[in-house]
Amino acid sequence: MRLLEAERHRLVPLVRQAAGLSLSRTAWVLSATVLPYWERVCAWTEWRLTHEAALAAVGRAGDRAGEASLLSGLGALAGDQRHHLPASDLFRQAATVYREIGDLPGEAGVLQQLAVTLRRAGQLDEAEQTAARALELFTARGDVVNQGVVLWNLGWVQLNRHAFDPAIEAFRAALATCGEDRRQTAFCWYGMAETERQRGDLATAERYIERTLEFWYELGDRRGEVYSLRALGRVLTDQGRYDRARPFLVRALGLFEELGLVDGQAMILGDLADVLLRTGDPAGAVELLRRAVDQWQTMDSPHPLAEALVELARAYDAAGDPGAARKARGHALRIAESMQVPELVQAVRDEMSAASVPPGHDNAARPRRRRRARGTPPGQDNAARP
Numbered sequence: 001m002r003l004l005e006a007e008r009h010r011l012v013p014l015v016r017q018a019a020g021l022s023l024s025r026t027a028w029v030l031s032a033t034v035l036p037y038w039e040r041v042c043a044w045t046e047w048r049l050t051h052e053a054a055l056a057a058v059g060r061a062g063d064r065a066g067e068a069s070l071l072s073g074l075g076a077l078a079g080d081q082r083h084h085l086p087a088s089d090l091f092r093q094a095a096t097v098y099r100e101i102g103d104l105p106g107e108a109g110v111l112q113q114l115a116v117t118l119r120r121a122g123q124l125d126e127a128e129q130t131a132a133r134a135l136e137l138f139t140a141r142g143d144v145v146n147q148g149v150v151l152w153n154l155g156w157v158q159l160n161r162h163a164f165d166p167a168i169e170a171f172r173a174a175l176a177t178c179g180e181d182r183r184q185t186a187f188c189w190y191g192m193a194e195t196e197r198q199r200g201d202l203a204t205a206e207r208y209i210e211r212t213l214e215f216w217y218e219l220g221d222r223r224g225e226v227y228s229l230r231a232l233g234r235v236l237t238d239q240g241r242y243d244r245a246r247p248f249l250v251r252a253l254g255l256f257e258e259l260g261l262v263d264g265q266a267m268i269l270g271d272l273a274d275v276l277l278r279t280g281d282p283a284g285a286v287e288l289l290r291r292a293v294d295q296w297q298t299m300d301s302p303h304p305l306a307e308a309l310v311e312l313a314r315a316y317d318a319a320g321d322p323g324a325a326r327k328a329r330g331h332a333l334r335i336a337e338s339m340q341v342p343e344l345v346q347a348v349r350d351e352m353s354a355a356s357v358p359p360g361h362d363n364a365a366r367p368r369r370r371r372r373a374r375g376t377p378p379g380q381d382n383a384a385r386p
Contacts, residue, residue, distance in 0.1 A: 004037045008046075015050040019057035027054035028066035035073050039080065042223070042259045047077050065106075068097035072110050079113065082263040082301050084121040091117060108137035112150050119157050122303040122344055128157050148177030148184060155191050161343075164199045168192060186215035186224060190231065197235050206235045226255040226264065234271055242275050249275070266295040266304070270311055282318035289315050306335040306344060310351050317355060325355065 004011070011034055018027040031054040038047035051073045058066035075090030091114035098106035111134035118127035135150040155170035175188040193208035209232045216224040229252040236245035249271050256264035269292040273285040289312040296305035309332035316325035329352050336344040 004034060005041075008043075012046050012049050012053075016053045019053045022057065022061065024054070024057040024061035024063050024066060027057045028063070028070055030054075032069050032073060035076070039076070040221075040223070042080075042261065044077065044081060044260060048074070051077070064097055064101050065103065068094045068101070068103070068106055068110070071097065072106075072113065075110075075113060075117070079117050079120075082120070082299050082304075084117055084301060087117045088114060088121070104137055105141060105143070108134045108141075108143075108146065111137070112146065112153065115150070116153050119153060119160065120303075121301075122160075122339065124157055124160055124343070128154065131157065144177050145181070145184075148174045151177070152184075152187060152191060155195075159191070159195050159198065162198065164195055167195045171195065182215050183219055183221065183224070186212050186219070186221075189215070190224075190228060193231060193235075197231070197238065202235050202239050206232065206239075209235060222255060223259060223261075226252050226259065226261075229255070230264070230268060230271065237271065237275055237278070240278075242279055246272070246275055262295055263299060263301065263304070266292045266308070269295070270308060273311065273315060277315060277318060282315050282320075285315040286312065286319050286321075302335045302339055303344060306332040306339075306348065309335070310348060313351065313355065329355065 011030075015027050015031055018024075018030065031050040034050065035047065037043075038050075051070050055067065055070040055074070058064075058070060071090050071094035075087045075094060078084075078087035078090060091110050095107050095110040095114065098104075098110060111130050115127045115131035115134060118124075118130060131150050131154050135147060135154075138146040138150060151170050151174035155167045155174060158164075158167035158170055171188050171191040174191075175185065178185040178188060189208050189212045193205045193212060196202075196208060197205035209228055212228045213225065213232070216222075216228055229248050233245045233248035233252060236242075236248065249268055253265060253268040253272070256262075256268060269288045273288040273292070276282070276285040276288065289308060292308050293305065293312055296308050309328045313325040313328035313332070316322070316328060329348065333345070333348045333352065336348045
C-alpha cells in the first residue's frame with residue numbers, strides 16, 4: 001500500500017503507455033492489480049482511466065480474459081458509486097465472456113458481484129438466484145473463502161426481506177468461513193449488527209457495532225469505519241439518545257464527503273433528518289431530505305430515491321404541507337411501479353394509506369420505520385478479480 005501511494009502519480013501513465021505500445025496483457029494485469037488500491041482510497045477517476053485504457057488495448061488484441069477482468073473492474077467501479085444499472089450490465093457482459101472462455105472461477109466471482117448489485121437495486125429474487133449459482137460454482141471448487149462471501153450477501157438478501165432469523169443464520173455461516181481474515185470477520189459482525197438493529201435488539205446491535213469498529217480501526221480501513229459510525233449513530237437514534245447520535249452521524253458525513261461517496265452522504269442526510277423529526281424540527285428535516293433526494297437523483301439508484309421521497313413526504317406532513325407530501329409520495333409510487341418491485345410498491349402504498357388517516361391521529365410526525373440498510377461497505381463485495 002505504501003509503495004502504491006508513493007508511485008500513485010505514475011500508475012495511470014504506466015497503464016496508458018503499456019496500452020499504447022500494444023502490451024495489452026501488461027496493461028490489464030497492472031490495472032487489475034492496482035484496483036484494490038483505487039478502491040481503498042476511492043480514486044474513482046484513476047480507476048476509470050486505467051481500466052478504459054487497458055480495455056481498449058485488450059479489445060484490439062482480442063484478449064478475452066483481459067476483457068472479462070476489465071469489464072468486471074468497471075462494473076465494480078459503477079457498483080461502488082451505486083450506479084446499479086450500468087454495473088449490472090457490465091457484470092453480465094463479464095460473466096458471459098468468462099463462461100465462453102471456460103473460466104468458471106472468473107464466472108463465479110462476477111456472478112457474486114452481480115448478485116450484490118441486484119440486491120442493492122432491490123431485485124431480491126434475482127439476486128438470490130444469481131448468488132445461489134455463484135455458491136454452487138464456488139462449492140464445486142472447494143473455495144471456502146468465496147463461499148463465505150456469497151453467504152454474507154445472502155444474509156443481506158434475507159435481511160432486506162426482514163427475515164431476521166435466516167439473515168443471522170447466513171451471517172453466522174459466513175463468519176465460520178473467515179478464519180484469520182479480520183476484514184471479512186468485521187463484515188459479518190456488521191451484518192449481524194444491522195439485523196439486530198432492525199429486529200429491535202438495540203443493545204446487542206450496539207455491542208456488535210463496537211466490535212466491528214475495533215476491527216476497522218485496527219485495519220486502518222476508513223470506509224469500513226464510516227459505515228460503522230453511521231450504524232452506531234442509527235442505533236443511538238433508535239434508542240432515543242439523540243445528543244449522542246448526532247456527533248457520530250456528523251462525523252460520518254464528513255468522512256463520506258472526504259471519501260467521495262455520494263450515496264453515503266445522501267444516507268447520512270436522511271439519518272440526520274430523522275433526528276430532526278424526532279426532536280421537533282420538521283422544517284430542518286425537509287431541507288436535509290430535499291438535499292438527499294437531489295443526490296439520489298444524480299445516481300442510478302431508484303430504490304433509495306423512492307425511499308427518500310417517502311421520508312420527505314413524512315417531513316412535509318410534519319411541517320404542515322400536505323400538498324407537497326402527496327406529490328412526493330406520488331413520485332415515489334411511480335418510481336416503485338416502474339421498477340416492478342412488489343415489496344417497494346406495497347411499502348409506498350402503505351405509507352399513502354397511513355397518510356390518509358383523519359387528522360388528530362398524529363401520523364404525520366411519526367419517526368421513520370427501521371429501513372433496511374443500504375450502507376453495506378462497498379469494498380467487501382464489489383472487489384474485482386483479475
